Amino acid sequence: MTSRVKTAMPLANWDIFCAVVDNYGDIGVTWRLAKQLTNEYPISVTLWVDDLTSFSHILPSLDPELTSQVHYGVKINLWSHPLPVSFNCPDVIIEAFACNLPDDVVQIMYDQHQAFKKNLSNIKAPVWLNLEYLSAESWVEGCHGLPSMQNNGLKKHFYFPGFTEKTGGLICEKGTLDRRKVWQSHLHYRMQLFDKLGLKDIASSDTVISVFSYETPALLALCNLWIQSKKPIHALIPKGRSLNCLQPLLPCSIEELKPGQQIKHGELTLHILPMTDQQGFDELLWSCDFNIVRGEDSFLRAQWAAKPFIWHIYPQEDDYHLIKLDAFLNLYCSDLSENTAHFYQKLNISFNTGNQEDTHKAWESLTCNMPELNKNAKQWPINTLNDTDLASRLVQFVKNS
Ligand SMILES: Cc1cn([C@H]2C[C@H](O)[C@@H](COP(=O)(O)OP(=O)(O)O[C@H]3O[C@@H](C)[C@H](O)[C@@H](O)[C@H]3O)O2)c(=O)[nH]c1=O
Numbered sequence: 001m002t003s004r005v006k007t008a009m010p011l012a013n014w015d016i017f018c019a020v021v022d023n024y025g026d027i028g029v030t031w032r033l034a035k036q037l038t039n040e041y042p043i044s045v046t047l048w049v050d051d052l053t054s055f056s057h058i059l060p061s062l063d064p065e066l067t068s069q070v071h072y073g074v075k076i077n078l079w080s081h082p083l084p085v086s087f088n089c090p091d092v093i094i095e096a097f098a099c100n101l102p103d104d105v106v107q108i109m110y111d112q113h114q115a116f117k118k119n120l121s122n123i124k125a126p127v128w129l130n131l132e133y134l135s136a137e138s139w140v141e142g143c144h145g146l147p148s149m150q151n152n153g154l155k156k157h158f159y160f161p162g163f164t165e166k167t168g169g170l171i172c173e174k175g176t177l178d179r180r181k182v183w184q185s186h187l188h189y190r191m192q193l194f195d196k197l198g199l200k201d202i203a204s205s206d207t208v209i210s211v212f213s214y215e216t217p218a219l220l221a222l223c224n225l226w227i228q229s230k231k232p233i234h235a236l237i238p239k240g241r242s243l244n245c246l247q248p249l250l251p252c253s254i255e256e257l258k259p260g261q262q263i264k265h266g267e268l269t270l271h272i273l274p275m276t277d278q279q280g281f282d283e284l285l286w287s288c289d290f291n292i293v294r295g296e297d298s299f300l301r302a303q304w305a306a307k308p309f310i311w312h313i314y315p316q317e318d319d320y321h322l323i324k325l326d327a328f329l330n331l332y333c334s335d336l337s338e339n340t341a342h343f344y345q346k347l348n349i350s351f352n353t354g355n356q357e358d359t360h361k362a363w364e365s366l367t368c369n370m371p372e373l374n375k376n377a378k379q380w381p382i383n384t385l386n387d388t389d390l391a392s393r394l395v396q397f398v399k400n401s
Pocket residue numbers: 021022023024025026027028029057058133212238274275276277278279281294295296297298299314
């Protein structure tokens with residue numbers, strides 16, 4: 001029998017598989033993670049994506065016609081059936097959001113596992129992880145890291161992002177909070193960005209609100225309220241789903257709107273935004289006084305922006321998303337006064353349920369609590385990250401597997 005030389009696994013090659021369900025969230029999260037692992041660790045990442053056209057909206061330099069290309073040091077391969085580029089078994093394989101790896105990939109992993117078991121090779125099967133959606137619910141702690149034995153003898157682990165120490169953490173690149181702090185301490189960065197985005201007539205004392213939501217009548221209620229504000233308000237809205245519920249305020253169809261276009265009603269100016277890359281989107285959130293965000297990735301980035309925000313959570317069957325929203329709000333509001341917490345929760349819940357009257361009332365009630373909300377928003381990222389982001393916990397998890 002040949003003796004097996006056990007070498008320490010270098011764990012240097014990681015593959016991430018991402019299926020774009022709809023919107024930009026799945027690709028948004030995996031793209032951030034791929035970039036961060038490449039930049040901050042001696043890891044070479046290949047990201048397999050089944051919809052390069054959607055991806056190109058948040059990575060404008062991507063060519064959707066190419067089956068393989070490199071951006072920011074990450075190899076990006078088209079995931080079609082069969083795979084158009086050969087698959088080399090990596091050290092770590094991540095299937096994002098239970099996207100189900102291709103059968104031939106699983107077969108290659110299985111073959112490697114068998115060869116190792118039979119002493120024909122000293123290379124183990126890759127560490128196989130399923131990266132789950134983010135939730136602040138308490139059950140996440142109990143499920144994070146659990147193994148799941150597959151029928152073919154391979155082992156897959158569930159990796160749950162989360163807000164507490166016993167979860168997989170939150171994606172946040174090293175230095176993000178410092179970069180944001182510098183940005184926010186120099187007003188000219190904000191004004192330069194608005195200029196670059198083609199946004200005109202925004203005075204430095206005006207209130208600026210970014211809007212990246214799904215459809216909800218509550219957004220129209222807020223806009224109608226902002227129209228009657230005592231000082232100018234600018235709502236910055238990319239061409240997309242938020243606009244579907246603002247049709248009564250638009251001069252033309254959504255298709256005809258152009259980035260840079262302004263629509264003025266009373267004290268409110270709606271600005272149509274161009275889509276930017278993720279760095280540009282972060283800078284936008286850092287530059288606004290208030291952000292309306294959605295899904296998973298923009299929701300986290302609004303937290304790192306240290307500004308108050310509304311979270312329009314991705315709707316799920318049987319209103320399950322409202323339970324997830326509630327779990328997050330309970331954490332986020334734990335250091336707020338009872339009054340501010342009450343109206344902030346009401347604002348988020350009524351925005352998500354589309355209750356116009358409650359959204360209107362909650363916004364008005366919060367106006368004088370904004371300093372407290374701002375203070376909480378500044379402290380929240382520091383407390384929540386507690387020096388351990390998702391990538392560093394993930395690398396540690398893999399090393400211990
Ligand atoms: C507006 C804008 C967004 N973005 C990026 C930021 C994020 O990475 C991404 C948007 O992703 P999210 O905020 O998560 O929202 P989303 O609604 O696009 O994605 C959703 O997709 C569903 C399938 C998932 O189940 C949800 O959990 C959620 O992730 O787009 C840019 O890079 N530039 C832009 O100009």
